[in-house]
Amino acid sequence: MNMLLTKLDHRWISLTLGQHWITALASSKLSTIPPEPVIPCKKPFKVELVGGKRYSWCTCGHSKKQPFCDGAHKTKAQGLSPLRFVPEKDSTVWLCGCKYTNNPPYCDGTHKQDFIVSAALHEQTDS
Numbered sequence: 001m002n003m004l005l006t007k008l009d010h011r012w013i014s015l016t017l018g019q020h021w022i023t024a025l026a027s028s029k030l031s032t033i034p035p036e037p038v039i040p041c042k043k044p045f046k047v048e049l050v051g052g053k054r055y056s057w058c059t060c061g062h063s064k065k066q067p068f069c070d071g072a073h074k075t076k077a078q079g080l081s082p083l084r085f086v087p088e089k090d091s092t093v094w095l096c097g098c099k100y101t102n103n104p105p106y107c108d109g110t111h112k113q114d115f116i117v118s119a120a121l122h123e124q125t126d127s
Contacts, residue, residue, distance in 0.1 A: 034079035037061040038122035041097030044107035051089035056082035057096075057105035061122055067095040067105070 038061035045067040049055065056069040060077035063070040069082035083104050087093075096104060098111040110116060 035060070035077050037077070037080065037099035039098050039100075039116065039119050040066050040122050040124075042111050042116060042121065044094035044097050044111065047093055047095050049087045049091050049093055051087050051091070054084060054086050055105075056084050059083055059099060059104070061099045062124075064124055067097060 037059055040058075040061045040063070047067065057067055058065075058069045058073075059082055060073040060080040062072035062076040064072065073080045073082070085105060094107040096107045096110070098116045100110045100116060101108045102110065
């Protein structure tokens, strides 16, 4: 059923808008879906947090100040923004380094899963 809808939708779009529009739309970088983060590290970062202080955890993976944001998402991962948080008290925590945790910004062990273990690490560039 879903395949039939997909084919019908595609047919309707091509008849209505023309093939050139579909090709342009498919190759366009415009999207409402945020980009996927890159994996800067396959281990968590042990961090001493100060209670009451505001932190910005990098969600895109492009920051050179991991695990914290340096603003790199503005040019390298538009659509992603840092996770801002304020711990209630001073504490030592493990912040996620792979960016795929289900409990951001804290590590939940996701980096041990096959899709992270087998993935390539993102190489930082100067640009």
